Amino acid sequence: xxxMLLIYSNEQAEARTDPAEMKAIMxxxxxxxxxxxxxxxxxxxEPLHPTSTATTVRHQNGKPIITDGPFxxxxxxxxxxxxxxxxxxxxxxxxxxxIPTACKGGTGCVEIxxxxxxxxxxxxxxxxxxxxx
Numbered sequence: 001x002x003x004m005l006l007i008y009s010n011e012q013a014e015a016r017t018d019p020a021e022m023k024a025i026m027x028x029x030x031x032x033x034x035x036x037x038x039x040x041x042x043x044x045x046e047p048l049h050p051t052s053t054a055t056t057v058r059h060q061n062g063k064p065i066i067t068d069g070p071f072x073x074x075x076x077x078x079x080x081x082x083x084x085x086x087x088x089x090x091x092x093x094x095x096x097x098x099i100p101t102a103c104k105g106g107t108g109c110v111e112i113x114x115x116x117x118x119x120x121x122x123x124x125x126x127x128x129x130x131x132x133x
Contacts, residue, residue: 004113005081005111011079055068089114096110
């Protein structure tokens with residue numbers, strides 16, 4: 001099962017983090033990337049630019065509405081992600097617990113979400129549509 005591990009932290013606190021602490025955080029991420037690559041489950045991992053660079057697209061009356069900035073105001077912002085192909089949720093939790101999220105004494109979190117297998121979803125929808133027809 002593929003899982004996306006979404007990393008949330010506080011951008012403002014991160015901007016005030018001293019270089020030595022940032023290096024330690026980066027080394028923590030490198031360790032997770034190397035460990036998951038060695039385990040053969042790493043499918044992707046990248047940091048995101050700050051929310052100030054975000055663009056949000058909403059639909060209203062069938063037309064896209066484009067706004068600058070993130071979708072919602074929050075205390076923690078999405079800062080990056082990992083995609084891991086784990087044997088189960090326990091393995092995903094193990095790796096998520098290794099991901100550094102603290103900055104300037106604050107703590108962030110890692111949200112674990114299973115990814116939908118699009119091919120399987122399409123097959124399920126087609127089968128359901130065939131039963132209705």
